[in-house]
Amino acid sequence: MEKIHATRPGLVLGFHGCEENVRDALVRGSIKMSPSSKPYDWLGSGYYFWENSYERAYDYACNPPGNKVIRSPAVLGAVIDLKFCLDLLDTTCLKLVYDSYQTLSEAAEQNGRMLPVNKYAMGSKDLLLRNLDCAVIENLHTDREIKSLLPYDSVRSVFVEGDELYPNSGFKNKNHIQICIRNPNCIRGYFNPVEEVHWPDPVLLKDNGVGDWV
Template identity: 40%
Template sequence: MYSTKNNLLIGFHGCDESIRDALLTRPHYIHKSERPFDWLGHGVYFWENNYDRALAWAKDKARRGEIKKPSVIGAVISLKHCFDLLDNQFIDALVTYYNLMVEYYNTIGKNIPENKDAKFDKFKDKLIRELDCAVLEFMHQKISEKIEKDVRENGFSTFKNFDSVRGVFTEGGPAFEGAGIQKKSHIQICIRNPNCIKGFFLPRKEIEFQ
């Protein structure tokens, strides 16, 4: 019962300025990422309460020529039914689905995807997460299939599709010599159900208040 998170939180999405402006004026214009290496599976990605990290990510994309003008848009989010990888029960569940996926892939003669290093990443943080993405998407598919089967046979299901996925990541190399703290550590949110996004806003700079 603790998978339901009804509280609101702030997320920041790094993107091109054109995407930011489109989301502000047309908030239903939401592009879902479906790349095979998405860290938390397919969905809309946000840095949890981390504007600076979102902007740095967008600037990195601009330096590689992937976007033109780096920008950030904020969002008010409810995670709702969340697959939270900061909670051990969900990590244990993911291991179970990984084992099922390995068994299935072996049956059909398909190679298991692997997490790989990006060419530009000198810290070798396995930024191309094809394995993680595949396991999460396999899990979501199996849950959806179970729900459809239950509804077809019984008229209802006790299973629910997850609205969001949340995970913590450490990357970017040590913050200082000998540190266990990494420079780019963050909490990332993947929104699968767009109804979790309550609204977008243009982040503003803090001013002195007296």
Template identity: 40%
Template sequence: MDDLYLERPNLYIGFHGCEKENGLKLVNEPRDIISSKADHEWLGKGFYVWENNQDRAWDWAKNHKPEPFKHPFVIGVVYTLGTCLDLTDSHFIDLLSLNFESLSDDLKKLDNKNGLHKLDCAVIEHLHETCEEFDSTFRYDSVRGAFYEGDVAYKGTEIRRKNHIQVCLRNMNCIKGFFLPRC
């Protein structure tokens, strides 16, 4: 793939589910962004948004695991993808598959129980490390993926009730601002 098409400069709107106190702090103090560093994040380490899907952000905030938020809250996020590892693009899926093959022996030791997505996180994080070792100036700013979740919407279909596009922002400069959504 030509590097020309790695950059995704458009502005996007997303939603971030969180504890109310943390959401209000981001709106009022947008420079204090805290990224997730957990090893069970689907798309690796970073700041997560639901692409243009306020309902899924609310659902996640209200049903947060392993412990529900005391005061679930959703804020809006305006962002760009920058240089994006886009898992809706076959080029990047092939890249992850190749990376998985080189990592497969180490992954056998990984506990991927309870739907915690540790395997996805490990493969994606390994790809980031491999890219950065190969070229110390190269970084993916974001990772984007489509996920099919939930019950079937109606009989005879693969459309699921909780389908969504999720974005992991690794470069906080991709975040242009936060806002309180109009409900």
């Protein structure tokens, strides 16, 4: 039953901000993408993408966090099959993550250790350094491995981030859905996103006798 309800059918588009030469090399297939394994990664270790948000990925590439420098900002596109997904927009998955926190907290207390803490990054009002969340999710993966349960191929979550979109708004200007791919076979292919063109094309409409287009 778990496999049926946690499998996400269909494909999604993911976008990743990076250096232009890195994007081009990945699209050509001359290099492989490296997973992130930082202790503050929001969704644990894996390959990170913004779901269906080219603009957010490009903004990240233009304004990378910390001391990271991207000299030629670009966006890598990916066609992704989430497969068996720990989807934190799903109540069942949220309960699994909460249970993981409980076991991690009890283990820390028994061993006289402090739990990791989510922290604010310098100059930000958001908890961008997710050490606790990363530890909880990695603990869930480890627990499943110990119990010989099916491992999750991907992790997905919505994040409320940024400033109010307008006064008294429940929306923030950096809200997004983030995907962490654990199983690289979920990534079906990379592509170089094309720039949008003006559509409908007024010249074509005139040539087809439609008349002036406003």
